[in-house]
Amino acid sequence: xxxxxxRGVDAGVRLDHRFSSNTSLFLRYxxxxxxxxxxxxxxxxxxxxxxxxxxxxxGTQFSSSKANxxxxxxxxxxxxxxxxxxxxxxxxYPSAITNLLADLGDPGFPTARGQFYMHFPGYGExxxxxxxxxxxLHQWNLRDTFSVQAGAHLLxxxxxxxxxxxxxxxxxxxxxADFFDQNALLSNLASDVSVTxxxxxxxxxxxxxxxxxx
Numbered sequence: 001x002x003x004x005x006x007r008g009v010d011a012g013v014r015l016d017h018r019f020s021s022n023t024s025l026f027l028r029y030x031x032x033x034x035x036x037x038x039x040x041x042x043x044x045x046x047x048x049x050x051x052x053x054x055x056x057x058x059g060t061q062f063s064s065s066k067a068n069x070x071x072x073x074x075x076x077x078x079x080x081x082x083x084x085x086x087x088x089x090x091x092x093y094p095s096a097i098t099n100l101l102a103d104l105g106d107p108g109f110p111t112a113r114g115q116f117y118m119h120f121p122g123y124g125e126x127x128x129x130x131x132x133x134x135x136x137l138h139q140w141n142l143r144d145t146f147s148v149q150a151g152a153h154l155l156x157x158x159x160x161x162x163x164x165x166x167x168x169x170x171x172x173x174x175x176x177a178d179f180f181d182q183n184a185l186l187s188n189l190a191s192d193v194s195v196t197x198x199x200x201x202x203x204x205x206x207x208x209x210x211x212x213x214x
Contacts, residue, residue: 033049054073177193
């Protein structure tokens, strides 16, 4: 069966300050870590994630017709997941799977992903697996806008720049054995076996724009 439990915490800081009658500043910070745990058959999955955001803003009123707004923001999200054979099942069933990777024929990659997948038509499907993976998303954004009132027109000029770094680190090797009927399971002969090599990736996206608006 599948059992799931989760826990989350949210904390934030807010600061507002006025330097003068025409200049003000604000700062916002938020941190939201969370943990979850789920069990599917023999597999125990522990997942941890955190999300942090920070925003700084400065507003300046130069005159009754001219003003400037500056914003700088940063965001970070990290996630880690580890799936292993639950020790609770080994206590109850001493002969249960203790090293799925070795049972799948891959004892040399301790950080590899291994999956034992079963699908029986008319009954359903389930799986036992081990896995390790993590990912992260880092971003910063800068925006500066200058406004001027010229008669009946409100003119706005500004720039907007952003950088996003998205990193994914899967297990370097994945071994999956599929059993599609009862005979395959009883004879310990997989219906299908797939071995996949995975590579980490961390693409970087840089964006810039300048604008004028009436």
